[in-house]
Amino acid sequence: xxxxxxxxxxxxxxxxKGPRREELLHTLLELAPPNRRHPTVRDVANILRYGVRxxxxxxxxxxxxxxxxxxxxxxxxxxxxAGSLLGWQFAPGxxxxxxxxxxxRTVFPGMAVKSCADDPADFSVEHCAKVPAxxxxxxHEGKRFGYLEYGVTPTPATRDHIAYTNGVxxxxxxxxxxxxxxxRVHQGVDDLDTSMLDGTSxxxxxxxxxxxxxxxxxxxxxxxxxxxxxxxxxxxxxxxxDPEATARFTIARSxxxxxxxxxxxxxxLGVPAGWLLTGWxxxxxxxSPMATLIAAAPAWLVALPLTVGVLPLNDQVxxxxxxxxxxxxxxxxxxxxxxxxxxxxxxxxxxxxxxxPALLTAVTARRPRH
Amino acid sequence: MREPTFWILTVLASAPHHGxxxxxxxxxxxxGRVRLQAGTxxxxxxxxxxxxxxxxxxxxxxxxRARRYYRLTxxxxxxxxxxxxxxxxxxxxxxxxxxxxxxxxGVAPA
Numbered sequence: 114x115x116x117x118x119x120x121x122x123x124x125x126x127x128x129x130k131g132p133r134r135e136e137l138l139h140t141l142l143e144l145a146p147p148n149r150r151h152p153t154v155r156d157v158a159n160i161l162r163y164g165v166r167x168x169x170x171x172x173x174x175x176x177x178x179x180x181x182x183x184x185x186x187x188x189x190x191x192x193x194x195a196g197s198l199l200g201w202q203f204a205p206g207x208x209x210x211x212x213x214x215x216x217x218r219t220v221f222p223g224m225a226v227k228s229c230a231d232d233p234a235d236f237s238v239e240h241c242a243k244v245p246a247x248x249x250x251x252x253h254e255g256k257r258f259g260y261l262e263y264g265v266t267p268t269p270a271t272r273d274h275i276a277y278t279n280g281v282x283x284x285x286x287x288x289x290x291x292x293x294x295x296x297r298v299h300q301g302v303d304d305l306d307t308s309m310l311d312g313t314s315x316x317x318x319x320x321x322x323x324x325x326x327x328x329x330x331x332x333x334x335x336x337x338x339x340x341x342x343x344x345x346x347x348x349x350x351x352x353x354x355d356p357e358a359t360a361r362f363t364i365a366r367s368x369x370x371x372x373x374x375x376x377x378x379x380x381x382l383g384v385p386a387g388w389l390l391t392g393w394x395x396x397x398x399x400x401s402p403m404a405t406l407i408a409a410a411p412a413w414l415v416a417l418p419l420t421v422g423v424l425p426l427n428d429q430v431x432x433x434x435x436x437x438x439x440x441x442x443x444x445x446x447x448x449x450x451x452x453x454x455x456x457x458x459x460x461x462x463x464x465x466x467x468x469x470p471a472l473l474t475a476v477t478a479r480r481p482r483h
Numbered sequence: 484m485r486e487p488t489f490w491i492l493t494v495l496a497s498a499p500h501h502g503x504x505x506x507x508x509x510x511x512x513x514x515g516r517v518r519l520q521a522g523t524x525x526x527x528x529x530x531x532x533x534x535x536x537x538x539x540x541x542x543x544x545x546x547x548r549a550r551r552y553y554r555l556t557x558x559x560x561x562x563x564x565x566x567x568x569x570x571x572x573x574x575x576x577x578x579x580x581x582x583x584x585x586x587x588x589g590v591a592p593a
Contacts, residue, residue, distance in 0.1 A: 132549070133525060139548045140502035140521045155520065163522035172529035 116150050118142060124152055127164025129396065168392035170399045177395050183416040185387040187464060190423030192383020193376045194445040200375035201246035204366055207261050210338060211364055217263055219288045220281050220362050224265045247443050253451065256443060258436050264361030271360035274344040278329035281342050290333040293433055299328040332432060339365045339433055368435050397475040404478050408471035415467045422460045484566045487527055490517045492555060492563040499540035499554040528553055536562055
């Protein structure tokens, strides 16, 4: 076998199994001048383009190309989600990071910094010992990166929330932290249905009302950590002078670089998998209009909603954008117990429901003749 | 009808051809203007087969390699004839328009 034949043989693998591969190979070899050692760029592009198309069968159909494209986008989205969730299994732990890096001393110098390990009553303890990759937002609306919380008993200094927050900001910058946001200040004008400063919601349409709450917050990042600082005074209970004063910070992971690689790898596996699966089902059901209908109707029904649903759109207000991206990916595979889906993710469930009849039909269909 | 399709049907109008022969003939008949790529050719043959314009004629083994010959169907011949008539009508219309063009350097009336 000559080198050019070997290379053409690799190239024609773009086509589905069948006599067309050999037929194409022989035509390519007959067309190639005697001194050619490598396929031309034009050959490669042409064979890949039409080989990938040939995998779908139904040469007259344009709709199969649209359906395969949407399916590839959907499986690419699920592949990204699977890759990122796998990657999170290897994410470094948060436990002990604050002590090791002396972050408590930087944020609250000279003060006794407590965490959930010291005072479970004051902090969320459900993930104190081992922080999962994703946890509920404080208001149980959606998820966020797992975090640990640290705080101090409020003092007159911390109650001067603007000045103290500015001081924290300066100390963190001097310690190598990069500010992710400007200091945002809550002036006591509250939306009834929002938690803007927690980053868990967006402004609502209900009328505003004024409370005594005043809060300043910002986030910063250093290495693979994200720090959020909160300093609040006042109360929205007019009978009580200042019960909600708090000075605290949270530490969460930022996505490590290799998580992006695993997410990209998941996408790169998912996209061709969706295309090939669509092609296999399409070719298997090609000879039977009834099989085509059973396979294609559910797929078309959910193709667009799934394409939109699989996009990792999850705006985490006031926090790093990549957190929204990865929380969005997580939401494509994890259950949604807050909406009653305790065991299965509704997006993945919808995809499986559409895929099941197509797979069943394809498996039981007669093998097409070439 | 796209140009590669037109030339594939044109080549097959006289006799069945295999892929390589079809590409060569298309280049010869079009005076080198149409150089079909192998992938483009077989995609077009698949589509034309599905439309009933061409069909498999026979398979031969040449130098240990299987060659598949394709032929034009009657439906394909009718489609080619209709396309040729359309092209002729278009060309005639263009020529008639050019013939009315007088006094323009480089263009002689028919």
